[in-house]
Amino acid sequence: MPGVFKKMFMSASDLGPGEAESFQQGCGLVSNALPLQFWDLLLKHSHHRIKLVLEDYKEIFEALPFPDKQRITDIFDTIPMTVAGVVGYLESSSPYQTFMKSDPEAAKSLLQEAEKRMLEVMGVSSRETPVELWVRHVCVLGCKAQ
Template sequence: MATQMFEGRGHAAVYQKYRFAPGKELQQTILSYLQEKKAIPAELAVDVGCGSGQGTHFLGPHFKKVVGTDISEAQIQEAKDTPCMPNISYLVCPAEELPFQEGSVDVLTSFTAAHWFDTQRFVREAQRVLRPGGCVAISTYTVDMSLRYGDCSQKLTSIFRECWDKILEYSHNRIKHVLDDYKEIFEALPFPDKKRVTDIYDPIPMTVEGVVGYMESASPYQTFKKKDPKAATSLLQETEKRMLETMGVSSRETPVEFWVRHVCLLGCKGR
């Protein structure tokens, strides 16, 4: 069964507010592969572990129907409460038990979620629901982010990573999949036609508030907060203060570039 980490309404609301959609380079990597395999345009795409729908929205223009699925009712409610294209819908279900008929799905995606799944059961389910010639696109961003702002980018990144490393001490053991660039998940994919791309870099436009909010939305931070609410809150407040001082600004709304590296697994089921 998938690991459940984003169940609370409060956590889901923070996740919806601060998590970002797939960046342009990641989008292009996925779309180019799907075009190459003639998997788009198509009837049905299913986005597994969709959370509050940031990745699901990207699929809307390319498919007749898009369904986002997640094990968390709170996350799905956030997704449903967010405006989207009329061809997008959401439902609650585990990644390992998708309510779709055998061979009925054209493309199966998962954005920054597959490390929470039971890998063997999930890849069997992907094999079952995909039509012959159907494709998977499974991605995550890694933990080695950086910040850019004027001539203080290096110092700003150091401040961010000092805080981020402290938060990551509370990570679930399934973060191992992210740390190994999804290698184990890639090897489990049952498709002979597959590839793993590990060097996709995207600048995500953010604000100082957005960067701090992103850290707050992370599951290890929520674990930290449950164990020591005062220390967890203090860590983010102090980090934000140090970032603003380093940048020489006072507004939390000051724009910064949040650079992320994506890993993307692409595969095509035999016809």
């Protein structure tokens, strides 16, 4: 069935010189379909703890007092969705919800533009177009010395 799905990627990525640019690089097609201004706006409304996720929990990993520890950053998972599902996923994110509280009209407009742009980039017109959302997970493991 992989041939039926178009691929979209959502994941955290290392913060580089520009947070949004780095976030966009880690988000593949979804982010490439959306302009940097979209990600800038969402990150502007992000809780400061989101930085921990965007940095792949590096700070937490380094703070672990265990001699035996490991950080795994390349765990990928796929979720079958539709374009409408991806929009719903973005809409449910905490940065978007914070934006909605501060400026509902601008937030709604941003989401509508995001959907329109994704459809354009994929060359489709239906919100029910199937996509395969790829999500990257990070795992931090630590073990006390015996």
